[in-house]
Amino acid sequence: MVDFEWYRSFCMIYKHNSVSEAAKARIMTQPAMSQHLASLEAEVGEVLFVRTSRKMFPTERGKELYSQLAPLIESLEETTMSFRAASLPTLTVIKIGAAHEFYTEKILPQLHKFNMSTITNLGTADQLVELLKEDKLDLIITSKRYQAQGIEYLKLMDEEFVIVAPSDCEIPDTDYLESLERWLSSQNWISYGLELPIIRRIWREHFKKRPQIRPIHIIPDLHLILKAIENGAGLSVIPTYLLRNSANEKTKVICEDLKVKNELYLAYKLKHKHLPQIHEMMTVIRENV
Incomplete structure (x- = not known):
């Protein structure tokens, strides 16, 4: 007979792609979590995950089982929540x-x-x-x-980051990533921190290298960075939701293909x-x- 806890462990492994991470999330030991999965696979009669050195990926049977179990477990947990609500401490x-x-x-x-x-x-x-x-x-x-x-x-949610420049910034007309990378590296950059957060992501994802940039200004506030760009201080990387709420004619998005998501x-x-x-x-x- 299948134990309900096996199902819960299976769904947690599915979400985390890892037995160890799933065990931490459920506050269980890793061997106990592994035993839950092994017992469920024995009951189902099929392997539910393909194991690699870093992650676990669901098999087609694993995907099918998760699609059936996830809504049922969520419904049961919501029911449990309603039963327990009266006895739980109230956070005013x-x-x-x-x-x-x-x-x-x-x-x-x-x-x-x-x-x-x-x-x-x-x-x-x-x-x-x-x-x-x-x-x-x-x-x-x-x-x-x-x-x-x-x-x-x-x-x-996914937040999307784009490169933003003053509206009068002239971008070179080139389709070559190397030329574009050289031009971007030569510009004045404003960064949220010395470690170039998000700017570093753009370089690694699109140019496959570390940025060779020394920011001219460090400002740990995206609103103030956007204001600095408006004033012509340099380029930076800004989340699109901030631009939507602060639309103006003093800035523009450049190199739109170089966006990244967080x-x-x-x-x-x-x-x-x-x-x-x-x-x-x-x-x-x-x-x-």
């Missing part, structure tokens, strides 16, 4: 964390829709996850998934998974990003 105040720019553009306009009070902490992904681990935050929006026991991540996640403690206030806040955020 939700402590939420996000990057300053994302909070300003995406969450602040929705505050009136929250049926609860909030305490906000703005910071980097590293800072926010530490506060979450210490129970100083209940819910965070982060671009990084850390290997931390007892924390669950749900994908929120995944954003909602993260919370597993022990708070069934709190209705957490789910209510996540629902409002997800409906309005």
